Amino acid sequence: MSGLLALPIALPIGAAAVSIVVGRWRAAQRVIGVVTLVALVADAAVLLARADSDGAVVGQAGGWEAPFGITLVADRLSAVLLLASLATLLAVLVYAIGQGGVERNHVGFHPVYLTLTAGVSAAFLTGDLFNMFVSFEVMLTSSYVLLTLGGRRDQVRTGMTYVVISLVASVLFLTALGLIYSSAGTVNLADLATRFTQLPVGERQALALLVLVVFGIKAAVFPLFFWLPDSYPTAPTAVTAVFAGLLTKVGVYAIIRTQTVLLPPGDRPQVLLLSVAAATMLIGVLGAIAQNDIKRILSFHIVSQIGYMVMGLGFFTVAGLGGAVFFVVHQIITKTTLFLAGGLVEHRTGTGNLDRLGGLVRTAPAAAVLFLVPALSLAGIPPFSGFIGKFALIDAGLDDGWWGVVAVSLLASLLTLFSMTKIWAGAFWGEAEPVGPGHRLPGLMVGATAALTALGLAVAIFAGPLYALSERAADDMLQGTVYVQAVLGR
Template sequence: MNVLIVLPILIPLSTLLLALLVRRRHAWVTAISMTGAALLLIVGLYLVALAAEGRVLSAQMGGWAAPYGISLVIDRLSAVMVAITGVIGLATLVYCFRQPMPADFLRDTHLFIQGLLTGICGAFITADVFNLYVWFEVLLIGSFALIALGGGERRLSGAMTYLVLNMLATLLFLLAAGLVYGATGTLNMGELALLFRADQASSGAWLGVVLMLVSFSIKAALFPLFGWLPASYHVAWTPVSALFAGLLTKVGVYALIRLVTLLWPEPGVVHSVLLWVACATMIIGVLGAAAQTEVRRILSFHIVSQVGYMVLGLALATPLALAGAVFYLIHHIVVKANLFFVGGIAARLTGSERLAAMGGLYARAPLLAILFAIPALSLAGIPPLSGFWAKFVLVKASLDAGIWMAAFFALFTGIFTLLSMSKIWNETFLKAHPEPQQLGVVGGGPRGAWFTVVVLALITVMIGLGAGPVMNYAMAASAQLIEAPAYLQLLHRGGE
């Protein structure tokens, strides 16, 4: 077995265990946690470099062949998802550094984030449905603890909403896995792909897989199953909200992309349903954002609308559309996390997250205005930033497929996204603060927070200016998703 394939799981898990051993020494916990996140990022970038060369890693844990052993696969898509998880994980921990919070609170945040990263990376590299369920459980435990951390009626209420809906999705997933196993005798994704691609799947297997897709749709916050997200993300501590905004729904999107492309590489009924769901998700999400008056609630609804773009690429099922979905995943994780980070700094300086109680930051903190404008304009799809290229590819794929409706909804959503970002800009930066004496000191906040938003803004610009290489990688990832060589071939030879 190639040891490299298990490092995305072993690194955050080992970091968590080591930090637990020294949990009474808060400074040590911080150092260990940040070192672990940096190592995860380094390994992720190395995996991307290997994937760019055409390498696909696979392994059967314990030497047990499928369908009995646990299968792991790292291809282009899973490699870049591990790398971007490292980016956002490390960015979150740097943002947390020296924040004015109790030491025990910061320590627990580090511990739960490492547990969350373990679950996320496990979900990205598994090739076994039951193992995917296990990793969903791991990240659910970590994410619930992070939302509830700190207590308070508002936070606990949001945490319970989050837990109930996501627990429902997880239980539905477990039921679905049982149905699929009972009907097929396997939960290995490669073996399931062989059955479905050959039209040999029974009605029981179909029912189980459809229930899985519903479960993943809840996790991804697709219409009409998205209500838990805007009800919960805004109550968590700002760095936690940013981490969730960047990564959590993308695990659901990733699972959808992986399962649908494996089982149905050609367009069919499932893709038609996903097309309508994607369009509804884009529109309902962006209209919901327009009705909000708090920064993080606005941004939370925009998570919903932007997930619609990713699922649109999956629903169109052409190589270009799938590449657009991969590009959108890469772009959106960075941009959305950064908007939450910037919103946290703005709230600290103005003393509120309500737009009516904010203002005056353009004159007081012009750098923050620029750092907000970069991800905001990228989210809206303004060239030459990363979001423009992601939307351009998806709109072109829609037009090439002759689905004008999808192109219209994508453009319509982009326009309303720009309007929402303009509302935040006007209320937070341009208008005068209703109580100017309450404006905070710009240089008085933790430097780690400013460093984080600067680096993520630079990454957004770099993705936009380097859209060619990123798109080439995404196109190759799209081809791998359709052909699924690791899942259909390497696993049955026991992996590398």
């Protein structure tokens, strides 16, 4: 089996272990973290190149042929999301090191950050539904700890919401796995794809819907997202940024993967997904408009943007799904950048409350630029990556005559622009407010944010090849047989 597939999972776990052992020796922890992530980014890049040129890279953990062991698969979809995620994780780690804070005060930060990395990688790479559950557990447990590190009282309290809802989701996931294994007798995704067609239609749909609900909680779609805006904003910036950029997207990935693999065409819950998408887009962005704090506004936008991805999936066409894949890549990078830029503001001024901010375009022009670019991208303003994703989705939707949901997406897009201008007018325009317990912005924080902004711009500049790749990924998935053939060889 290709070591390339195994490294993104096993290496960060090993690195986390060493990071724990070296303990309070902070410099060593930092080197371990950064070196590991750099290596993994390179690994993921090679993986993506291989998956795109030679087809899915498949490996069996322990060398046991599928479906007896655990299959790892890097097809175009998982490889491209893996690469975007790891690059983001690397940038945020550098940002966290620059900021100090939890990273400096807690010996646990680095190891847990690495296990989070392992969980995210495993969720993308695994071709096994039970192993996906384990990956989610690794990712979520790490996120619980990161969310409450530093342990301010409100942080622990809102952390509770997150932990309890995530546990509910885990219980439901486990229930779904039990039911699936009981009916189909396997948890290997490719094997499930063939076996699901043999199940009675009611059972098949019900199982797929239960899985959809489970991942819908993780992805934060309506009506399952209520926990997210309550819990994300209180965590330290670096942590929130990673959560915002990655965790919900892993949920979206899982939805895309399972709904295409488990259900044959014609059996897929199209209208349900599109309705959910419309409600998610609209209610999410309305929530953002009602907020007055940068991180809270951005948190609601996470939800709203998830709706776009679900919409793309809901079309169940190559164009729609391709647009969704592109959109996920764009969101991973852009959303993280926005949170990092919001963090720059908070670091500089000591607050994210728009009523107490102002004039930063003059006093912190770097933060202003680093906010404006991803903000416009989020709002779907061309030529930024958000526009390309949005356009691909609109194009796909209108092509199939889904006027209603496309109209909702355009409205949500306008409201997103409105809410971005609200942050801009509140924090960057106006009279400069007296700076509270502010700090100068460390070079590493600004540098990491700038690097991620540049990556977002690169997504727009190289949108041609990237979108073509997304469509190829979508084509693989919609055909269904591609994945099964890669894994089972039949």
